[in-house]
Amino acid sequence: MRTADLTTAAILLVLGLVVLGDSIRLGYGWGTDGPQSGFFPFWMALLMVVACAFIFLQALRREAGPAFVTRDQIRPVMAVLVPATAMVLLTQFIGLYVASGLYLGFYMRWAGRHSWPAAIGLALGVPVITFLIFEQWFLVPMPKGPLEHWLGY
Amino acid sequence: MGLENIVLGFQQALAHQNLFFAVLGIMLGTIIGVLPGLGGANGVAILLPLTLRMPPTSAIILLTSLYWGALFGGAITSVLFNIPGEPWSVATTFDGYPLARRGKGGQALTAAFTSSFVGACFSVVLITFFAPLLADVALHFGPPEIFAIQFLTFSAFVGLGGGNPLKTVVSILIGFILGAVGLDIVTGQLRMTFGTTELMQGFDFIVAVIGLFGIGEILLSVEEGLSFKGVSSQMNLRVVLETWRILPRYWRTFLRGAVIGFWMGFKPGGATPASFMSYSFAKRFAREPETFGKGNLEGVVAPETAAHAAGVAAMLPMITLGIPGSPTAAVMLGGLVMWGLQPGPLLFKEKPEFVWGLIASMYTGNIIGVLMVLAFVPFFAAILRIPFAILTPLITVVCAIGAYAVHNGMIDIWYMLVFGVVGYVFKKLDYPLAPLVLALVLGDHAENALRQSLIMSQGSLAIFVVRPIAAVITLAGVVFFALPVITPWWQRWRANHAGTPEPGKA
Numbered sequence: 163m164r165t166a167d168l169t170t171a172a173i174l175l176v177l178g179l180v181v182l183g184d185s186i187r188l189g190y191g192w193g194t195d196g197p198q199s200g201f202f203p204f205w206m207a208l209l210m211v212v213a214c215a216f217i218f219l220q221a222l223r224r225e226a227g228p229a230f231v232t233r234d235q236i237r238p239v240m241a242v243l244v245p246a247t248a249m250v251l252l253t254q255f256i257g258l259y260v261a262s263g264l265y266l267g268f269y270m271r272w273a274g275r276h277s278w279p280a281a282i283g284l285a286l287g288v289p290v291i292t293f294l295i296f297e298q299w300f301l302v303p304m305p306k307g308p309l310e311h312w313l314g315y
Numbered sequence: 316m317g318l319e320n321i322v323l324g325f326q327q328a329l330a331h332q333n334l335f336f337a338v339l340g341i342m343l344g345t346i347i348g349v350l351p352g353l354g355g356a357n358g359v360a361i362l363l364p365l366t367l368r369m370p371p372t373s374a375i376i377l378l379t380s381l382y383w384g385a386l387f388g389g390a391i392t393s394v395l396f397n398i399p400g401e402p403w404s405v406a407t408t409f410d411g412y413p414l415a416r417r418g419k420g421g422q423a424l425t426a427a428f429t430s431s432f433v434g435a436c437f438s439v440v441l442i443t444f445f446a447p448l449l450a451d452v453a454l455h456f457g458p459p460e461i462f463a464i465q466f467l468t469f470s471a472f473v474g475l476g477g478g479n480p481l482k483t484v485v486s487i488l489i490g491f492i493l494g495a496v497g498l499d500i501v502t503g504q505l506r507m508t509f510g511t512t513e514l515m516q517g518f519d520f521i522v523a524v525i526g527l528f529g530i531g532e533i534l535l536s537v538e539e540g541l542s543f544k545g546v547s548s549q550m551n552l553r554v555v556l557e558t559w560r561i562l563p564r565y566w567r568t569f570l571r572g573a574v575i576g577f578w579m580g581f582k583p584g585g586a587t588p589a590s591f592m593s594y595s596f597a598k599r600f601a602r603e604p605e606t607f608g609k610g611n612l613e614g615v616v617a618p619e620t621a622a623h624a625a626g627v628a629a630m631l632p633m634i635t636l637g638i639p640g641s642p643t644a645a646v647m648l649g650g651l652v653m654w655g656l657q658p659g660p661l662l663f664k665e666k667p668e669f670v671w672g673l674i675a676s677m678y679t680g681n682i683i684g685v686l687m688v689l690a691f692v693p694f695f696a697a698i699l700r701i702p703f704a705i706l707t708p709l710i711t712v713v714c715a716i717g718a719y720a721v722h723n724g725m726i727d728i729w730y731m732l733v734f735g736v737v738g739y740v741f742k743k744l745d746y747p748l749a750p751l752v753l754a755l756v757l758g759d760h761a762e763n764a765l766r767q768s769l770i771m772s773q774g775s776l777a778i779f780v781v782r783p784i785a786a787v788i789t790l791a792g793v794v795f796f797a798l799p800v801i802t803p804w805w806q807r808w809r810a811n812h813a814g815t816p817e818p819g820k821a
Contacts, residue, residue, distance in 0.1 A: 163744075166740070166743070166744060167744055170740060170741075170744055170746075174485060174489070178488075178492075180507075181492055181507055184506065184507050184509070185506075188504060188506060192774055193502070195770070196501075196766055196769065196770040197765075197766050197769055197770075197774075198502070199499045199501070199502045199504040199506055200506070201766075202491070202495060202762045202765065202766070203491075203492060203495045203506060203507065206488050206491045206492050206495070207488075207492060209484070209488055210485060210488040210489070210492070213481050213484050213485045213488070214485060216481050217479070217481050217482060217485065220479075220481070230743065230744075231538070231743070235538045236538075238537040238538060239534050239537055239538050239739070241537070242533060242534060242537050242707055242711075243534065243735075243736070245708075246530070246708075246711050246732065247732060249708075249711070249712075249715070250715065250728050250729060250732055253715070253725070253728065254725055258712075258715065258716065258719065262708075262712040262715070265708050265711075265712070266705075266708045266709070266712070269704055269707065269708040270704050270705060270708070273703075273704040273707075274702050274703065274704020274705065275704075276702070276704060276705075284705065288709065288712070292712070292716065296716065296720075300365045300368075301368070302364060302365060302720050303723060304716060304719060304720075305719060305725060
């Protein structure tokens with residue numbers, strides 16, 4: 163837990179410094195007609211750097227404590243995160259509907275060991291229903307790929 | 316205030332179209348409240364892009380109804396599954412789940428819904444009377460007062476939020492900084508984009524909410540090992556009527572819970588402490604405190620009344636001051652801006668049909684809500700019996716759709732994933748997420764108020780203490796900020812001087 167706390171504080175501190183640098187570039191003082199663009203981010207970033215430094219010191223003085231995440235805990239988290247990332251990556255190329263169908267079907271077979279008919283049924287049904295709701299009913303376009311183009315959308 | 320306003324409101328709220336949206340909203344909201352990983356803030360965020368083509372009054376009725384539904388839905392999972400769907404339903408599990416295990420789930424749920432309803436009504440009545448008054452006062456506020464209120468809002472998180480105050484401060488600052496990324500509308504300069512086009516449009520709070528609360532919550536719940544072992548409940552008219560006959564006995568608990576809820580609720584982050592506070596008060600004043608935690612109906616009434624009263628009260632600062640009292644209210648506030656409305660006291664003058672339609676819909680929405688959840692408990696409880704391997708990808712896909720719909724941008728889905736991981740890590744390390752979201756929503760607003768104040772004063776911060784109203788609010792904010800420093804100091808001082816230190820809370 164302590165290592166994670168230290169790492170997070172350090173990352174946030176660095177981010178604060180980056181923002182601080184950009185605010186100084188923009189100018190954090192008084193312009194011709196009021197505070198300059200960098201004024202607000204400058205003080206926010208400065209406070210953040212100070213606060214993160216304190217959190218870092220607090221964590222340093224503490225006992226190490228239990229692990230941030232155990233091996234048994236991280237496995238199910240990754241089992242959700244990796245397929246989800248793959249789905250987003252696929253969406254970029256083949257559109258949301260096809261990607262979400264593949265994702266649903268894969269996840270049901272792999273994580274839930276559902277039967278093939280159930281997996282295929284939902285993998286086809288859910289994208290079709292979302293398509294009807296979003297493209298037809300609410301007229302909100304979703305990312306589309308080759309299949310939708312072939313179908314004429 | 317005139318009676319004609321509330322009549323105008325009810326004309327809006329009772330229009331067929333708006334009644335339909337209220338029913339739809341409560342239906343979706345209850346489902347969202349029952350599902351892990353989706354809560355009020357999230358549901359509202361996902362639905363927000365779909366409301367852009369609706370009239371604003373219908374849109375806000377849909378979204379607020381969703382919020383009431385989510386509040387009701389949280390009670391179902393707490394009582395039947397021992398899983399608090401929202402942080403403010405944690406206290407409901409203490410007595411609700413033991414009751415359900417003894418086969419009294421029906422009573423517990425009836426008590427929970429009825430208490431929610433009573434708490435909500437109490438707050439709505441107060442809002443009906445106080446909102447116009449508060450808006451009138453707020454009309455005279457200038458930029459310094461507005462900035463002082465923002466300051467007070469965020470200091471309340473630091474002072475009352477519990478946890479590590481430094482981490483709360485960092486969360487707030489991250490929200491403000493993320494909000495500042497992109498084009499600065501005042502000077503036309505690009506900030507913190509580092510030459511990339513992707514960062515030019517900045518970070519949208521909707522995407523942040525969906526990622527932080529939606530994806531982050533899923534990751535957290537799978538880590539804890541999801542296992543829904545529900546207790547089935549008997550829910551029929553006889554049980555409901557019998558419970559209603561018992562409930563008036565607890566009128567003191569109702570009243571106490573509603574007052575605590577309203578008082579805590581219109582300050583940010585108030586619903587959760589309100590529910591715990593109401594529970595512990597009920598226990599302290601009870602004739603048999605030892606029965607609490609083992610299945611006392613009063614232990615369900617107390618937190619639910621307070622949580623729902625607080626949830627409704629969070630709408631008061633949103634409609635009068637343009638400052639949201641909860642993350643869900645923050646998302647709705649963002650919605651107001653997207654529909655082309657200017658949140659704040661002027662709404663009462665310029666869009667009375669919107670404001671009063673919203674207030675009237677709080678009455679109708681909660682009446683529809685309590686009837687619907689009472690009637691459809693088995694249906695809502697069945698949702699949690701959907702296998703996990705179907706729920707997880709479904710929720711992820713719904714989140715992705717919601718994120719994409721904001722700007723039709725693929726990058727937002729990636730941001731959503733990143734925010735999800737950040738939410739997971741922050742939750743584990745005790746960085747609170749609600750202040751981050753609120754700061755992201757209010758960022759521009761706060762910065763403009765600060766800029767205008769400083770322009771008025773030629774750059775002197777004294778403007779926040781010279782103007783009387785601003786001074787009082789600023790002072791209150793400073794006190795909240797100082798609370799985490801003062802409290803331990805004060806306790807030590809008391810322990811030294813009182814001789815015999817009091818046990819428990821000092």
